[in-house]
Amino acid sequence: MNKTLKLMLAALITISAGSVMAQQKNVDNWVNSTGTPWRNGDGTLCWRDAAWTPATAAANCDGWLAPKPAAAPAKPAAASKVAQKKITLQADTLFDFDKSTLKSSGIATLNKVAQDIKQMKLEVVIIVGYTDSVGSDAYNIALGQRRANAVKSFLTNDGGVEATRVYTESKGKADPVASNATAEGRAKNRRAVIEVVGTQPVK
Secondary structure: OOHHHHHHHHHHHHHHHHHHHHHHOOOOEOEOOOOOEOEOOOOOOEOEOOOOOHHHOOOOOOOOOOOOOOOOOOOOOOOEEEEEEEEEEEHHHHEOOOOOOEOHHHHHHHHHHHHHHOOOEEEEEEEEEEOOOOOOHHHHHHHHHHHHHHHHHHHHHOOOOOHHHEEEEEEEOOOOOOOOOOHHHHHHHOEEEEEEEEEEEOO
């Protein structure tokens, strides 16, 4: 065998031996010629050398650090949208003339409003009381405020709406939506406007 062929064979043997050592160098359990770990009598423990650590344990031997399963992808957060509602309720539905005590028909209406509000993540509720033009400005401002407060009291005490998110205001006879010259127009101007702002899931 010539010198060149001998050198090639020696290099090939060195590479092959290095590959085997590279494959086995990270396992510090004792293994047989087929690479199977030696175990104790009942097969529950693998024999180890002095350099053994959990990181160099053979797969499925005691102390082996099994790879962690891939984490399940996080569920995307439910999409939501900003919801803003303006509900106008005629005062004659809620109250008797010149009164601020809720009528039974008004209670039924506000019950439905409260249920709608609770379907969203609430930011704020603004209740504004309005009157017709009969009476002085001061009187109508006070009447509008009492009515707005009565609506808030029902929504928070009976309807379960968070009180700290509900605000009231009276504008009295300002901002009429109809002519105060007719009974029909004045009835339209006597109203409570409930504005609700929050977020709710996208359907």
